[in-house]
Amino acid sequence: MDLSSLSDFDLVATHGGFGKASRSSGRAKATLSRRIMDLEQSLGVRLIERGARALRLTEEGAVLYERTHTLLADLAEAGASVSGGHTAPRGTLRISAPVLFSHTLMGTLSTEYAGRYPDVRLDIRAEDRRVDLVEDGYDIAIRVNPHPDSTLVGRCFARDRMLLVAPAGLRRPRRTRGAADIPDIPAVTLNNTSDQGPWVFLDGKTSRTVNPVPRLVLSSLIMVRDAVRAGAGAALIPQSMVRPGPASEGLAIWGPLPDRQVELWALHRSRRLVNAKVSTFIDFLCARFPDRWL
Structure with a gap:
């Protein structure tokens, strides 16, 4: 050809x-x-x-x-x-990003990037499906805890962790004495996860276990957080969603889940030239989260 x-x-x-x-x-x-x-x-x-x-x-x-x-x-x-010519990024940069990350952070991040690189047009799609960068025509896919993929390369630009969060009025269950004595708690869960319990969390330095009994099964973490605030039950929610502020009022943090760190990666195709649009956006993300925590 x-x-x-x-x-x-x-x-x-x-x-x-x-x-x-x-x-x-x-x-x-x-x-x-x-x-x-x-x-x-x-x-x-x-x-x-x-x-x-x-x-x-x-x-x-x-x-x-x-x-x-x-x-x-x-x-x-x-x-x-x-050849020493123009190296500034330009053109359209197509990005697939998780719904939660898109709805909470991508609006601000994309505006900041566009202000630095006015010749780049950002086309960002909020979706939780696993896209194929080649078939779907994306330059970058932002993924949470991605599985190893020999066709993609990228960088981890931010981390988060899962917390067990409950309504402020929900009484914390008693300490248990063994596997046969795990208390039930009303819970709100996601409909796209198999993590239905039991839930093991750290109460200070002590590991504790509870058995979630779902009262609501919802499709987004924002819905889950709001349901917990309204008193529906406890839930597993990323730490980044429960920082002090109006959105976290009425919530009580019972403790983090050990070994449940969340990593966000910006991935791109390894068998292509890494153009300026891709490299500058990934560099921008890493600089935006210097301590790697959301």
Whole structure:
């Protein structure tokens, strides 16, 4: 596949027509058309359906554009970097981030980053599903306690820990004498977790165990925290969500869960050039949390 012809195809597909691509690049429409026909012939498929007033990508053309557009931009940026050209990040940076992190922090973080790098357009999607960076077209995926993945690399930029939190009016259960004497407590749990108990937490330096009896099963940690504040029962909530303030009023912290540290990682594809958009955003996240705690 000829890289120059592929670049011309990307130019036409991006602008949606030969005329706009020609005006943007200064290249003749006839030249662009010929180079794309050469590319189609080399691949053995039609990439563009040409109409009298407009063109559209074929199914094969859409797949090729989706898989190569970002790669071509990265190659151009890398070339400019090594040749001493413009190295400031620019273009669209697509990020997938967990819903809770997005709703509580991403608005502020993205605004700060955009203020530093005005040539970058951030496209951030709040979602808890495990996205495929290549298939879904993301540059960065922020994940909580990610499983090892040989195709991705990244950095841990922040940590948190889980606490057992209860309504201020809920009486703390008595100390137990053994596994047969574990007290039940009313609880609020998440519907997407298998962590239904028992819950082991630290009461000072003493390890204690309680058995949660779910009264509410909810789909978000914000809902869980608010239900605990309203008196529904105890729950496991990240420490970052119960800092002193209006949102934590009416809550009592019974203690942390040992060995339940939460790590947030910013991951990107390892088999691609790490462009300036990706590297500056990850550096920004790490600098934003210098002690690594949310």
